[in-house]
Amino acid sequence: MSTRPRRPRPPHPLRDRRSPWWRSAALAGALSVAVTAVSAPPAQAQLDDATRRITEAVSADRLRVHLQAFDEIATDHDGNRAAGTSGYRASVDHMVGALREAGYEPRLQTFRVPYFEVVAPATVATVADDGARTRLPSREVAAVEHSVSGEVTGRLQAVDTDGSPGDSTSGCETGDFEGFAPGSVALVQQGECSSGRKAANAEAAGASAVLVFGSGEWRHDRPARGSLEEPGAVTVPVIGLSYQAGVELLDAEEVSVTAETVSELRETYNVIADTGTGDPANTIVVGAHLDSVPEGAGINDNGSGSAAVLVIAEALADTEVENTVRFAWWGAEEIGLLGSDHYVSDLAGNDPAGLEDTAMYLNFDMMGSPNYGRFVYDGDGSGFGDHDSYDAPVGSGAIEEAFHEYFDSVGLASGETGFDGESDYVAFIEAGIPSGGLYTGDDHTMTGRDARRFDGRAGEPYDPCFHRACDDITNIEFQGLEEMSDAAAAVVLRYATSGDGVDLAPPVTGPGGDGPLMALLGVLAVGTVGLATLLMVRRRRRGPAG
Structure with a gap:
């Protein structure tokens, strides 16, 4: 999961209560002919037996078993489970073993991904006439992603820049290198076009290395970041510098550059397993990415989702389903959603x-x-559809409501998040497949409103260890993980066991767009006692106010 902000919308004033869990209680109330008042049952009692059984099976203890395994894998493999690493392969092996033990026949889908690793920090030093070298501060120097290794000493030549702050066209055109001396180290400024394009133009002009310094519009002491997009795109070292360092180098005559990296294509894997029963013409794909970022073990991001999907698969292993469920664990999400x-x-x-x-x-x-x-996820577009969100295909709104209905049925408040393009639903949405899911927040700050809604801590990040080394097993809130995993299990079961295909028809609406109004009108025909009981149940299930 990446870092774009997500803004939960206010709770819907009246949820569509047509869920299987609510329908059972509504029907019972509507058909009641008792004259005496009937108390609403506890929320958990409103779940049907199958839903109650699967949510009991998806327990914090079972989730912890798999998260502990991921944590130990990261500890044994350089602290991470990133795509293309031995830690990721060990995570795949754990998934395959657990699935086989549960009775599945998992398969691996192999594909190749660009892999980049900095073996040793890059260095840049000025070289005096007497050969003395003065190294730039290490915090202001970093290899550009997919830079090759190399050690170069040569004349420094600035290309179409005087160091003025702002996005620069420096190096964007081949004409910028007119008069460039082959064998020199090119100094270009960030902006207007990609670092990859600047570096490729420099290499074509004969540069032995390329230094890309910052635009000066942000932090002056941080190295310019960028990517050459893929291994082998440029075959000379490409180093990012801070704006401050780049300006100081404008007067330098000779520099020494070193880079020690690994940049190559590597095989990685998706793990896929199908239920043994169910109509394959109505396949429900349930997925989570299995890889971490290189900086840490990725136990919340996304060992948590991976464990949830695995435990749901274990719980469904012996269940007869109407529609095929395909469980999938994606590789290389953190480097561009590549697996999905x-x-x-x-x-x-x-x-x-x-x-x-x-x-x-x-x-x-x-x-x-x-x-x-x-x-x-905001499947109907009512909270995020007009900005900063993918337009989800028709049917996504029904998935959204299924999750809200489950949370309502167990007395838990729920909010919404946009399809902002930062997780594995993107390829499915672009293919026109209805999509949905759950999420508990990254390093953005919890608002006071959300703190009241979710009994959280206002002014603190949802996850302070997002994409950091501290995202280990101590970073997990197991109560929240179990609540979310139970919701996931209930909705997977709901659609897996629905007869006559998967019904994703939009909610039936009445005046003002309130689906429950139509449901209430239907109940009115049954009788006053039934309606009173229904309204009592609805009041009990509204959950905490937003």
């Missing part, structure tokens, strides 16, 4: 019928944030 994109692209190119048979996608990414919110 490969899966959808492979279906589109090699099995278009399989893509057509995909009824929905459910995504679970970051499910155990320590200062958690209960956020549901």
Whole structure:
């Protein structure tokens, strides 16, 4: 999961109560002919037996088993489980072993991804006439992603820049290198076009290395960041410098540059397992990304979602389902959503019928944030559809409501988050597949309103260890993880066991767009006692106010 802000919308004033969990209670109330008042049952009692059983099976203890395994894997493999590393492969092996033990026949989908690792910090030093070298501060120097290794000493030549702050066209055109001396180290300024384009133009002009310094519009002492996009795109070292360092180098005549990196294509994997029963023409894909960032173990991001999907798979292993459930753990999400994109692209190119048979996608990414919110993806576009969000395909609104209905049924408040393009639902949405899912928050600050709604801590991040080394097992709030995993399990079960295909029809609405109004009108025909009981149940289930 990446870092774009997510803004939960206010609670819906009246949820559509047509869920299977609510319908059972409503029907019972509507058909009641007792004259005496009837107390509303406890929220958990309103769940049907199958839902209650699966949520009991998806327990904090079972989730902890898998998260502990991921934590130990990271400890044994350089502190992370990033795509292309031994830590990721060990995570895959854990998933495969657990799935086989549960009775599944998991398969690996192999694909190649760009891998980049800094083996030793890059260095840049000025070289005096007598050969003495003065190294730039290490905090102001960093290898650009996918830079090759190398050691170069040569004349420094600035390219179309005088160091003025602002996005620069320096190096964006081949004409900028007119008069450039081959073998020199090119000094270009960030902005207007990509660092990769600047570096490629410099290499074509004969540069032995490329230094890209910051635009000066942000922090002056941080190195310019960028990417060459893929291994081998540029075959000379490319180093990012701070704006401050770049300006100081404008007067330098000779520099020494070193870089020690690994930049290559590596194989990685998606893990996929299907239920043994269910109609494959109505396939529900349930996914979570399995990889971490290189900086840490990724136990919340996204060991939590991976564990939740695995425990749901274990709980469903012996359940007869109407519709096939395909459990998927994606590789390389953290470097561009590559695993899920490969899966959808492979279906589109090699099995278009399989893509057509995909009824929905459910995504679970970051499910155990320590200062958690209960956020549901905004499938109907009512909270985020007009800005900063993908337009979710028709049917996504029904998925959203299914999650809200479950939370309502157990007395828990829920909010919403936008489809902002930062997780594995993107490829499915772009393929026209209805999508939904859950999320508990990243390093953005919890608002006072959310703190009241979710009994959290206002002014603190949802997850202070997002993309950091401290995202280990101590970073998990297991109560929140169990609440979210139970919701995931209940909705997966709901759609897996629905007969006559997967019904994602939009909620039936009445005047003002309130689906429950139509439900209430139907109940009115049953009798006054039934309606009174129904309204009593509804009041009990509204949950905490926003």
